Amino acid sequence: MLSRMAKVQQRALSRAYSTKKEKICMVGSGNFGSALVRILGRNALRHDVFDNEVRMYVHEEMIDGKPLTQIINETNENVKYLKGAKFTKNVIADPNLESATKGATMICFCLPHQFLKPMMPKIKAAAAPGVKVLSAIKGIDFDENGIVLISDILRKELNADCSVLMGANVANDMASDAFCETTIGYRDQKNGELFKLAYDDFSLKVGTVQDTVGVELCGALKNIVAIGAGFVDGLGMGGNTKAAIIRIGLKEMVKFCKMFYPTAGISDDTFLESCGVADLITTCYGGRNRKCAEAFAKHGKTKSLDQIEAELLGGQKLQGTLTAKEVNHILKMKGLEHEFPFFTTVYKIAYTDTPLSALTTTPY
Amino acid sequence: MLSRMAKVQQRALSRAYSTKKEKICMVGSGNFGSALVRILGRNALRHDVFDNEVRMYVHEEMIDGKPLTQIINETNENVKYLKGAKFTKNVIADPNLESATKGATMICFCLPHQFLKPMMPKIKAAAAPGVKVLSAIKGIDFDENGIVLISDILRKELNADCSVLMGANVANDMASDAFCETTIGYRDQKNGELFKLAYDDFSLKVGTVQDTVGVELCGALKNIVAIGAGFVDGLGMGGNTKAAIIRIGLKEMVKFCKMFYPTAGISDDTFLESCGVADLITTCYGGRNRKCAEAFAKHGKTKSLDQIEAELLGGQKLQGTLTAKEVNHILKMKGLEHEFPFFTTVYKIAYTDTPLSALTTTPY
Numbered sequence: 001m002l003s004r005m006a007k008v009q010q011r012a013l014s015r016a017y018s019t020k021k022e023k024i025c026m027v028g029s030g031n032f033g034s035a036l037v038r039i040l041g042r043n044a045l046r047h048d049v050f051d052n053e054v055r056m057y058v059h060e061e062m063i064d065g066k067p068l069t070q071i072i073n074e075t076n077e078n079v080k081y082l083k084g085a086k087f088t089k090n091v092i093a094d095p096n097l098e099s100a101t102k103g104a105t106m107i108c109f110c111l112p113h114q115f116l117k118p119m120m121p122k123i124k125a126a127a128a129p130g131v132k133v134l135s136a137i138k139g140i141d142f143d144e145n146g147i148v149l150i151s152d153i154l155r156k157e158l159n160a161d162c163s164v165l166m167g168a169n170v171a172n173d174m175a176s177d178a179f180c181e182t183t184i185g186y187r188d189q190k191n192g193e194l195f196k197l198a199y200d201d202f203s204l205k206v207g208t209v210q211d212t213v214g215v216e217l218c219g220a221l222k223n224i225v226a227i228g229a230g231f232v233d234g235l236g237m238g239g240n241t242k243a244a245i246i247r248i249g250l251k252e253m254v255k256f257c258k259m260f261y262p263t264a265g266i267s268d269d270t271f272l273e274s275c276g277v278a279d280l281i282t283t284c285y286g287g288r289n290r291k292c293a294e295a296f297a298k299h300g301k302t303k304s305l306d307q308i309e310a311e312l313l314g315g316q317k318l319q320g321t322l323t324a325k326e327v328n329h330i331l332k333m334k335g336l337e338h339e340f341p342f343f344t345t346v347y348k349i350a351y352t353d354t355p356l357s358a359l360t361t362t363p364y
Numbered sequence: 365m366l367s368r369m370a371k372v373q374q375r376a377l378s379r380a381y382s383t384k385k386e387k388i389c390m391v392g393s394g395n396f397g398s399a400l401v402r403i404l405g406r407n408a409l410r411h412d413v414f415d416n417e418v419r420m421y422v423h424e425e426m427i428d429g430k431p432l433t434q435i436i437n438e439t440n441e442n443v444k445y446l447k448g449a450k451f452t453k454n455v456i457a458d459p460n461l462e463s464a465t466k467g468a469t470m471i472c473f474c475l476p477h478q479f480l481k482p483m484m485p486k487i488k489a490a491a492a493p494g495v496k497v498l499s500a501i502k503g504i505d506f507d508e509n510g511i512v513l514i515s516d517i518l519r520k521e522l523n524a525d526c527s528v529l530m531g532a533n534v535a536n537d538m539a540s541d542a543f544c545e546t547t548i549g550y551r552d553q554k555n556g557e558l559f560k561l562a563y564d565d566f567s568l569k570v571g572t573v574q575d576t577v578g579v580e581l582c583g584a585l586k587n588i589v590a591i592g593a594g595f596v597d598g599l600g601m602g603g604n605t606k607a608a609i610i611r612i613g614l615k616e617m618v619k620f621c622k623m624f625y626p627t628a629g630i631s632d633d634t635f636l637e638s639c640g641v642a643d644l645i646t647t648c649y650g651g652r653n654r655k656c657a658e659a660f661a662k663h664g665k666t667k668s669l670d671q672i673e674a675e676l677l678g679g680q681k682l683q684g685t686l687t688a689k690e691v692n693h694i695l696k697m698k699g700l701e702h703e704f705p706f707f708t709t710v711y712k713i714a715y716t717d718t719p720l721s722a723l724t725t726t727p728y
Binding site: 168169170172173174178179180181205237238239240241242243244246247248250251254268271272273274277278279281282285286360361364 | 532533534536537538542543544545569601602603604605606607608610611612614615618632635636637638641642643645646649650724725728
């Protein structure tokens with residue numbers, strides 16, 4: 001029979017065994033995903049709670065006859081999507097979704113959301129039970145009933161708690177360790193804090209709010225505002241007008257969140273976090289949506305936005321034009337276009353014969 | 365003895381006589397004051413409630429041997445401070461403070477606040493009883509007890525209700541009728557609405573909030589944030605960092621307002637108005653404070669801010685550096701520097717040997 005002391009020792013051991021280290025995986029290896037995994041790699045080495053190895057699922061492609069995953073693992077650099085920024089050696093690129101997510105207790109998603117759904121069954125089978133997930137995917141989905149949040153897809157398909165990460169985060173600036181901020185919106189505070197520990201860094205300051213919906217919608221809706229800001233730039237109007245348009249857009253972002261998610265606990269503070277006003281500013285002064293909308297206005301609408309997208313972005317698609325279309329679809333469906341005159345005007349200028357001048361003559 | 369009917373008629377006449385038209389005067393004729401009076405002139409002609417004539421007190425000076433007021437009244441243009449923008453003919457420049465404000469029922473102030481105090485007795489004697497005033501003066505004053513709001517000086521010295529007007533309003537852009545917004549903060553709603561009627565225009569959209577303190581403090585504090593934003597630009601950091609610094613500054617603006625005026629009814633909405641986030645954006649992307657701070661950081665602090673001011677602004681003084689100094693003085697006096705690490709860091713970089721790197725290494 002075990003002595004009392006031996007029993008205590010056994011229990012302590014078992015506790016130690018049960019507090020296994022968190023195994024982190026990043027699903028996605030584009031520009032932003034690579035910038036994020038670079039920080040995850042550093043932090044996994046810094047904090048005992050994390051397993052040292054951070055896996056990154058990479059959609060395989062050949063670069064000069066060599067698989068991208070092999071190049072990443074040999075050079076510690078994603079030479080295609082984040083050139084010039086080194087990962088720590090504990091970041092392991094893996095072209096196989098099952099082995100990348102196998103046993104993972106924390107999975108981050110950063111890839112175009114249309115790729116998500118077919119991945120879900122494999123990830124669910126491979127991940128550890130009780131896996132916690134985080135979405136850094138900027139965008140929203142839609143079905144016949146209206147908006148579908150990406151985080152809700154992940155929650156449902158993986159039966160997991162899902163946090164979201166959004167902020168003023170231009171990937172190439174992050175890769176040079178320039179100081180920036182981001183916001184993690186959580187439902188389960190413990191999980192939110194754990195993801196904060198995984199991302200907070202000397203160069204990336206993470207703020208948290210208990211509001212996943214507000215954070216996620218900010219990340220999508222700001223792109224509509226950026227199109228309006230691009231119109232202002234293309235029309236050669238000054239800083240007063242641009243600031244007014246950004247502000248009017250922000251007010252409609254707040255209204256949209258509260259009207260469509262009245263019981264989600266949308267917090268006013270969310271809009272003063274990095275995911276709100278800061279991301280909005282960055283997107284309206286830099287960013288591809290702004291740039292294409294500027295060119296569209298400069299050409300006086302003689303070329304379509306789709307044409308300009310094709311010319312300027314070489315195959316990449318704009319998030320903002322898609323979101324503008326889909327948000328307008330919802331507003332029209334629900335008879336709410338008049339409640340959102342700015343979103344509606346941006347859409348109409350972009351896709352109907354409404355003149356550019358409507359941007360500043362519409363009563364907001 | 366008068367018949368009952370005659371008495372009713374007499375009373376109606378007397379009422380008509382007592383609803384005299386509002387007489388508007390602008391005290392100040394600089395760049396911004398001239399842009400504002402241009403709109404006041406147009407609106408005085410549009411709305412019956414206003415007397416047609418709008419007077420503008422002009423500190424007289426000679427331009428090529430001719431008094432500025434005479435030039436303004438002959439050409440309908442302030443050729444010195446708002447060249448190229450015509451006033452309507454009903455705007456009358458007057459170099460005499462007493463005659464400019466005589467019988468005025470609505471007086472707007474737009475001039476450096478250090479000129480205010482000596483004017484007060486003359487204006488009080490000349491203005492109509494019950495005069496309503498509005499301050500478009502961006503800045504704050506200080507005495508041995510702490511902050512003194514400009515609107516409070518006007519209230520006290522003129523025994524008048526005072527509204528304030530602040531927003532993303534670069535004067536030269538306003539002069540070309542580019543669309544912009546502004547915010548009027550009021551205490552007395554009726555007066556706030558009257559000033560809104562005087563300023564709201566096809567090109568200038570006026571929002572109102574029942575919060576004069578928040579609106580007025582936004583107009584002053586944003587200039588400290590603009591200095592921080594200028595440091596970011598001078599250091600060549602990217603959009604992520606700039607957005608983070610602007611956001612951190614905005615959060616301290618909100619905190620400062622609420623901590624120093626806990627009972628003033630500071631509204632969260634104020635910061636989402638033109639006076640808040642929009643003016644902040646304009647000031648941090650354009651503006652003289654940003655520009656001088658950028659040069660200061662580019663030179664690696666080898667020249668003082670005062671020296672750069674003198675070189676770049678040809679005699680004009682920065683509002684932001686003054687406000688940064690005075691806010692720091694208050695924070696130090698009250699032992700609150702640690703509660704406002706951003707304001708404190710901006711001050712210390714500008715005026716002590718704290719290195720520029722502190723901007724992004726200070727824990728905010």
